[in-house]
Amino acid sequence: MVTGSEADAVAGAGAGAGALYRRVAADLREAIAAGEYGSGGRLPAEQALAAHYGVSRGTIRQALAALRANGLVTSRRGTRRVVLGTTRVQSFSELVSFTSWARSLGEEPGGRVDRIERRPATAYEREQLRLPADGEVILVLRARTLSGQPVMVERSVYPLWVGELVARIPADAVSHTEPLQEQGVVFADADHTIDLAAADADDARLLGCDLAAPLLRERRRSTDPSGAPLECSEDRYMPGTVAFTVHNSLAGSALTRRQAAP
């Protein structure tokens, strides 16, 4: 883009995501993915973009900030922005939901609940889910598959009000987040911790691996838009099935290296 007639690129993007800057960002993302500036190429100046899209410089900067956070472009005083990569960026829902991630890859996701328990929360769970001393939780143990192959074991711990909704979902439902969404449970923020774990008896049985076999572990704690904890989950992936990627920069890191918990 930035070659068309005038302020049409935004309108041309059709029923965009509402906010102006999001539509501009989407348009720029497309242009970058299409290689219009090349890898390592320079973007037009903010002022030029503002004129092209017919918006103010502030709006352009909001759009560019989004691209930057995604690691698509650099940003420094004195020079035009430079294209860093053309990687397709994953949406938050593709991250939180195994199902929507798998579908976006053209794979056939599957899931089967192995076990549901209601029990008192451990100290760790009380802290993560902000529960009182006598709080209870619902644990859901579930095997996830990709085109029939077992790939991951998910242990999700929910506060009762969420867990009771989850418990009503059929055991072989492909997605849990979608029915939850329909009932007003929205995932908005998540913290992830990634390391390595050894398969226990459940993992070995559900994944078909040896006991104590190494697995890639992702622990996650999700909250809704109001900041209320929704879930505290531990997922264990078969090696070679997934990798996690993160971008970060001087201007703001979301990634952290930590000493492993004892």
Place this chain on the structure above:
Amino acid sequence: MVTGSEADAVAGAGAGAGALYRRVAADLREAIAAGEYGSGGRLPAEQALAAHYGVSRGTIRQALAALRANGLVTSRRGTRRVVLGTTRVQSFSELVSFTSWARSLGEEPGGRVDRIERRPATAYEREQLRLPADGEVILVLRARTLSGQPVMVERSVYPLWVGELVARIPADAVSHTEPLQEQGVVFADADHTIDLAAADADDARLLGCDLAAPLLRERRRSTDPSGAPLECSEDRYMPGTVAFTVHNSLAGSALTRRQAAP
């Protein structure tokens, strides 16, 4: 804060990081870490903060955007921001540099170069480092320790102009990024891919583990402020020594789940 006399909090922060919004952000971070709003508590309104700090609402919003990116607070229309966590946020340099990370934990970092090679770049390296078809690279294989214990093996591949600087650093230097920094090589952006790998002969020898033992792998590609690739590295950690954490949200994810490369 937000209880002191007037617009003194910013001035009181002393020789802050230059930009006004950074000083405001740092002050708010401190206040949150000190538990002034509690976990799950509500922040003052933007307007109140603007009045308190004696700055415009735009500046306050810039500061809050930083806190949000770090996963410290939520953000939604209609309600005050809510404190999500009080986690100390790691700076970018603590992420790129094993040395500065270890020091911030009070551990004693160490490093020893095992081997340096100059050789033609592989196709993958040419792409990552944006080198021509006949490009060469310098590979540095290095063992990293924490208080004497071997913890990680680092395989860094540099373009010649960086590699030649690295090759001049003493084999037992604790830090490589610090001397590079002094010579004007600045790391500004990085992409990380985290998964699992099996120890090869070098890993087993340097870490004292078995051949094919499972290790946590972090592949990284770093660029300088102008977007020029500086490094393409593969680090392998002993299990139980580190974990990686990431925050992400509906408003912008830097984290991605990917199918493992073949």
Place this chain on the structure above:
DNA sequence: CAGTGGTCTAGACCACTCC
């Protein structure tokens, strides 16, 4: 030096949450 992005301000309107 000209060009460019970084920072800051002031004001406006809207969409949403919660009482």
Place this chain on the structure above:
DNA sequence: GAGTGGTCTAGACCACTGT
């Protein structure tokens, strides 16, 4: 309906990069 954050505008000045 009052309060709050989200979006957008217009303009200003500064710090830095490159020629």
